[in-house]
Amino acid sequence: MSTLDYLSGTAEKDNIGKEHKKEFGFKIVAVLATLIGIVSLAVLLAYVFTEAAGWLDLQFLTSTPSRFAEKAGYYPAILGSAFVVALVALFALPLGVGAAVYLEEYSRKNFIQRFLQTNIANLAGVPSIVYGLLGLGLFVGTLGLPHGVVLVGAFTLTLRVLPIVIVSSQEAIRAVPDLQRQAALGLGATKWQMIRSIVLPEAFPGIMTGTIISLANAIGETAPLIMIGAATTIFSPPHGLLSSFSAMPLQIYAWSDFPKSEFQHGVLPAAIVVLLLVILTMNGIAVYARNKYYKNKK
Amino acid sequence: MATPKSLHKEFRADLKENSVRGVFFATALVSIITTVGIVVVLFADSVDFFSQVSIVEFFTSTRWSPVIKPIEFGVLPIISGTLTFTFLTALVAIPIGVLAAIYLSEYASERFRRIVKPALEVLAGIPTVVYGYFALIYVTPLLKKIFPEISTFNVLSASIMVGIMIIPTIASLSEDAMRAVPNSLRQAGYGLGITKFQVTSTVVVPASLSGIISSFILGISRAIGETMAVTIAAGNLSRIVNWLNPKEAFLQPVQTMTSAMVEVGTSDVTGTSVAYKSLFAVGLTLFVMTMLLNLVSQRIKNKYREKYE
Structure with a gap:
């Protein structure tokens, strides 16, 4: 240069x-x-x-599994998933929102709160298969519930999704402006009245968004259900809390072992599409609810 | 003046407020009970297991065969399987995740971010059985065209799919860290006349390094605990993986700790057998590994975080 x-x-x-x-x-x-x-x-x-396409039809949605691809169906697994996830919603929503309310509205900023918070963050990072062992050891081993039944599956998945429900509910509750709380207290409301009539209704859309996403995750969970002994293939839908069950991802796992092409390139894709449609729809609803909620806020 | 009646009412109101508080506290305790439950369950059955199988055998034997005779409980093969799978997965997820984070944080328009970020999140929301199916049915045949000797069940295809699944974990946490770097630092760089790429590589990335590294560790911990994709696509063959021979190491089946647990869990072992108890010993090993990684990740994030006010 x-x-x-x-x-x-x-x-x-x-x-x-x-x-x-x-x-x-x-x-x-x-x-x-x-x-x-x-x-x-x-x-x-x-x-x-x-x-x-061509495999996902009414016959597939209404029949029981079969070793013949043309006759194979998804019905018991769909109902199993629906039953379990409904129970998970029933258990996880009150427990998760309750814990979030405690952490945001009641607990002081002290070491107990920090301890609870760290613990929840750590639980969210525990591999799902370990929750399966917890379910197996606690609900089946210690409490003596039968192997692979709906209730044990629902309990196990509830514990699995709880940390996410708590954290997302906390975020929703934190987003409620303090002015609204003070206004309620200023009118003479007790703390519980304020939470019931101001905080929870205001935080509701945010709580629902987090909960729906957690439930969508629960529908895809496989390993914990295998560990508690849920059936990978079953020929009748569950008929009660203590009835054995299978679920959509378990049936997918079972079929992935079938070497025949009609299964690998027909029945399995059909089962996967049903599972994905359910999960993506739930996520879509959650995102839609969140966007609508934020638009209303502005 | 407080009449006895109003006092009574006040007392009742107090009682109600306190019991409501108690109920909320009880729901918060469920997470503590869960942690205690996990630790107790894993330890109790592991203690049982180690009373029948020596802890030395568990950590030094090189054969894992819990159900098929001759029975042997050496955890090394399945740990080596887990490490192999995790290494390959990190090789896919880390570079892609960081580059995506840089693009989203430093280059992308607001509109691009608004569309792409939720789409990236979808990757993390797909169940791992589905990734296992993708790996086995679509990725392995594709890999066969590049490596004709690849086995139908192999660790590489599972790693590629799980790597893609973990991209959003690394990308979104790294992006958060990069966006927390204040603009004044970038402006100082531009003021010195350096380009955007130089600002990114010499200012933004070093300033957010703790967040980026903590995202790596979290991603790695995710991979270690991943179960279904490996179980379906990687073949369940327990062996000590020799990385010095990459073709054999990466193109052949392996068994990870998680897929070994599924294998025992789906066999007909009873609640009193040693094989059943081995589940908890392996589970405890897995739990300790992921828990340590998660704690290290949090520690790095909190301790080395540059504070900008």
Whole structure:
């Protein structure tokens, strides 16, 4: 690089050109990295949906499993999932919202609150299969409930989703403006009256968003249900709390072992599409509720 | 003046307020009971297990065969399977996750973020059985075109799918850390005449490193506990994986701790057998590993967080 270059500015231009190229190249790589997961998933989904076409029909939704692909159905697993997740909602909502109300409205900022909070964060990171062992050891081993029944499945998945329900409910409760609380207390309301008539109604949409997302996760949970001894294939839907059951992901797991092409490229895609439609619809409802809620707030 | 009647009423109101508080406290206790339950259940049955199988055998034997004779309970093969799977998964998820975080935090328009972020979250919401199916039915045949010697069940395809599943975990936590870096630091960089890429690599990433690393650890802990994708796609063959021979290590079946637990859980073992109890010993090992990683992740995030006010 000569002095002349500096004076004429060509050296600087070259340098700038090089940096521009680097900048541009990096930007392309980063965009690709951002989109690669989404694009791969979209391609895979396109495949499953195409393969499910022709297999996903009324017969599939209303029959029991079979070793003949044309006769195989998903009905007992669908009902099993629905039954269990309804119970999970029934247990997890009051427990989760209750804990969130305690942490946000009652507990002082002391070590007990920190301890509870850290504990909840840690529970959210425990692998789901460990919850299966908890269910097996606690509900089956210690409490003596039978193996693989609806109630044990629901209890186990409730404990599994509880941390997420608590944390998202806490966020919803925290978003309620303090002015509204003070207004209620100023009118002479007791704390419980204030929570019941101001905090919970205001936080309700946020609580529901978090809860629906947790329930969608619960529907996809497989490993904990395997560990508590739920059936991977069953021929009748559950008929009570202590009846054995299967669930959609368990049936998918069972069918993934069938080497026949009609199962791998027909029955399985159909089962997966049903499961994904349920989960994606629930997530969609949750996101819609959240957006609508935030629009109303503004 | 407080009449006895109004005092009575006040007392009743107080009682109600206190019992409501008590009920809320009780619901908050459920999470403590859950933790205690996990620890007690895992320990109790593990103690039982170690009274029948020596702890030395458990941690030094190189064969894991809990159901098929000759029975042996060496946890090393399935730990090596877990490490192999986790390593490959991290290799997929970490670079992609960080690049995505950089793009979303530093480059993307608000509109792009609004559309892409929820789409990324969908990746984390798909059940792992479905990822297992994708790996077995679509990814493995694709890999066969690149590596003709690949086995139908192999750890690589499961790792690729789970890696994609973990991208949002790493991307969103790293992005949060990067967005917390104040703009004044970036402006200082631009003031010195450096480009956006230089600002990102020399200012933003170093300033948010603790958050980024804690997202890696959390992602790794996720991979260690992942069960169904490995069970379906990686083949359940317990062996000590030799990384010095990558083809054999990554293109052949492996068994992880989690898939070994599913195998025992779905076999016909009874509640009194040693195999049944081995579930809890493996579960305890898994629990301790993930718990340590989660604690380290939180510690790094809290301790080394640069504070900008």
